[in-house]
Amino acid sequence: MATIDSAPAPASAGRLRVAVPSVAERVAQELRRQLAEGTLIPGARLTESTIAEDLGVSRNTVREAFAELASERLVVRHPNRGVFVASLGxxxxxxxxxxxxxxxxxxxxxxxxxxxxxxxxxxxxxxxxxxxxxxxxxxxxxxxxxxxxxxxxxxxxxxxxxxxxxxxxxxxxxxxxxxxxxxxxxxxxxxxxxxxxxxxxxxxxxxxxxxxxxxxxxxxxxxxxxx
Amino acid sequence: MATIDSAPAPASAGRLRVAVPSVAERVAQELRRQLAEGTLIPGARLTESTIAEDLGVSRNTVREAFAELASERLVVRHPNRGVFVASLGxxxxxxxxxxxxxxxxxxxxxxxxxxxxxxxxxxxxxxxxxxxxxxxxxxxxxxxxxxxxxxxxxxxxxxxxxxxxxxxxxxxxxxxxxxxxxxxxxxxxxxxxxxxxxxxxxxxxxxxxxxxxxxxxxxxxxxxxxx
DNA sequence: ATCGAAGGATTGTTGAACAATCCGTAGATT
DNA sequence: AATCTACGGATTGTTCAACAATCCTTCGAT
Incomplete structure (x- = not known):
């Protein structure tokens, strides 16, 4: 699916430091977007390797993004089982x-x-x-x-x-x-x-x-x- | 320094699942302890490789622990510079x-x-x-x-x-x-x-x-x- | 004294590997 | 038939090694 190379390349001209968010941060952002948009429905499972391939990043990076989303309660980690989109009871x-x-x-x-x-x-x-x-x-x-x-x-x-x-x-x-x-x-x-x-x-x-x-x-x- | 192998070995007998916390979680816990105890003072820098060696874990794992502590505002991440013990102004x-x-x-x-x-x-x-x-x-x-x-x-x-x-x-x-x-x-x-x-x-x-x-x-x- | 160019160190990210764990299924047992 | 057990596949948890990107310091030139 869609890649996450949205930020304009750190091209030539601008000397102004724009603080490009890290890859992990962009992955988290993309997942947040899909969460808010409803593409990912509550209870759905998020497989590390799948997302890593879809977004063209490493599994480790996806993992960092997961940690962030989990701290926001947007996803839930089930140890050794995977992360799932949070579903509110x-x-x-x-x-x-x-x-x-x-x-x-x-x-x-x-x-x-x-x-x-x-x-x-x-x-x-x-x-x-x-x-x-x-x-x-x-x-x-x-x-x-x-x-x-x-x-x-x-x-x-x-x-x-x-x-x-x-x-x-x-x-x-x-x-x-x-x-x-x-x-x-x-x-x-x-x-x-x-x-x-x-x-x-x-x-x-x-x-x-x-x-x-x-x-x-x-x-x-x-x-x-x-x- | 002290290693983090505190949890009793998942030995033979007990069939009761005790949910051993992940290594990353134990690293975070150890750092939290040192933070609360005052071993790590505000403003101090936490170098990934140093902590990884001290605790006998991989850099990636330390990184996950950092993410957790950062979400709790106990440490601050300065991109490309490292994480520092939070100091309250x-x-x-x-x-x-x-x-x-x-x-x-x-x-x-x-x-x-x-x-x-x-x-x-x-x-x-x-x-x-x-x-x-x-x-x-x-x-x-x-x-x-x-x-x-x-x-x-x-x-x-x-x-x-x-x-x-x-x-x-x-x-x-x-x-x-x-x-x-x-x-x-x-x-x-x-x-x-x-x-x-x-x-x-x-x-x-x-x-x-x-x-x-x-x-x-x-x-x-x-x-x-x-x- | 100011500025800019190496150099070294650390972080950010990747890829691959392996152990540990879980799940489903197929067989074996009663 | 139902239950238990063992096996196999898949996924997560963790490690390791490498490299690019970035920052800080030092050194040297102007």
Whole structure:
């Protein structure tokens, strides 16, 4: 399949160091892409030699990429058996939402700078445009931007990392749920209301709305899972 | 230096599968130990070949261990330059405490089952014993158990993981601070008060006390850092 | 003193090899 | 027929050796 030689060759001209990511990093990136895109479905097995050949890299390099993805919980290692695309069970969904409740709600109560709030607003508008265009994929992305922007208000690199990983895990799961075209649109009014409360400086109310949203979202997802 | 063949040989008798950790995992564990113990000081460089020889494993295996430690932020990778023991700057300390405020305080407001509360109490008593014995190392460990137990009340594997990583990062930094023998003892009364509020079911008060403790602790640590 | 060109050392990556482990299947046993 | 055991194939875990790419230092020239 597609090779990973995407980065422009370190050709002649530019003397500006661009920090080309390592091969292992590019492999991880490519796998992340396929994971998010849904090419690799949860539970699928990833064979080292196959991927190594497909991407034209060594098995050892694939192995390093696996280690990275495993640390992000996107794949699971079964010793001596191989790595598999992570599949979230009911407990995992609940746990992910627990993390989100902890982090997002606290971030909301802390508020953010005007630029941070503007970023939240921008994500809401992005969602509206996606809905208008009927683009579900973009709608999901916008929703993740919305929640990412909320956490970003805390300006904490570590919290941002945690949140990014959790959102990546959710994206992995959503390929079952997104069959419902209205899944994201349903939450647009919530995002709008939360954002307005935030812009008005009513942080506690915004946090309460966000909490209610998360609870409802979890229930919906659990229902989809149970079907 | 010391080899890593610690696990009892997969001898004859036992048919019970014990899941021997992989070599890479044992290397990571050994490095974690040295990191926590202070043998490896922040900023120190870890040369692949040296460690490979010292532990009697291959360079590739060391590399896998590095990847794991890097994902835990215990070491930092500088591309083409090597990996270094992470050293926390002022921003990092603040960030770590931000994470702790988010997670610990929320967990406290959520409360926990009687067993979970008992675990918190046990950590407090552990700290008292360590103080009585004048054992600073044990005091630090007890303190980490205390805060770990608070987060454990949320019964969230992912939050526990995040907290464990943050505590590991702090341990890395504390080797400067622990010169002050009273560093941990100073916080014993706080832990006691927080625990009592928790046991009394006064979650909000316990959370407020915890928050105040975290703020004070951060200030102290920042002061130590600045000296 | 500044700059640039070797030189050496270390990382990044590859390829091949082998041991260890797992899985499925075919036979043997009851 | 069902269960157990042994075997074989496939994949992972780990090692080793090599080489390219990159960085740091030193040396020398300007």
């Amino acid at each position: 009911a407990e995992d969904i609940h746990d992910v939402y627990t993390v989100r409740r902890f982090i997002e709600v606290s971030a909301m109560r802390g508020g953010g700078s005007p630029e941070d709030v503007a970023a939240v607003r921008a994500a809401v508008e992005e969602g509206k445009r996606a809905a208008a265009a009927g683009d579900d994929e973009a709608g999901g992305t916008a929703n993740q931007h919305f929640h990412g922007a909320i956490v970003a208000m805390a300006r904490s690199p570590r919290l941002n990392t945690v949140m990014a990983q959790v959102l990546a895990e959710m994206r992995l799961f959503f390929h079952k749920a997104t069959a419902d075209a209205l899944f994201y649109q349903r939450y647009l009014p919530d995002n709008e209301a939360i954002c307005e409360a935030l812009e008005a400086g009513e942080l506690d109310r915004a946090a309460d709305l966000l909490l209610a949203y998360l609870d409802r979202s979890e229930d919906n997802l659990a229902a989809v899972h149970g079907e | 002022a921003e990092d300390i603040h960030d770590v405490y931000t994470v702790r405020r988010f997670i610990e305080v929320s967990a406290m407001r959520g409360g926990g089952s009687p067993e979970d509360v008992a675990a918190v109490r046990a950590a407090v008593e552990e700290g008292k014993r360590a103080a009585a014995a004048g054992d600073d190392e044990a005091g630090g460990t007890a303190n980490q158990h205390f805060h770990g137990a608070i987060v454990a009340m949320a019964r969230s594997p992912r939050l526990n993981t995040v907290m464990a990583q943050v505590l590991a990062e702090m341990r890395l930094f504390f080797h400067k601070a622990t010169a002050d023998a009273l560093f941990y003892q100073r916080y014993l009364p706080d832990n006691e008060a927080i625990c009592e509020a928790l046991e009394a079911g006064e979650l909000d008060r316990a959370a407020d006390l915890l928050l105040a403790y975290l703020d004070r602790s951060e200030d102290n640590l920042a002061a130590v850092h600045g000296e």
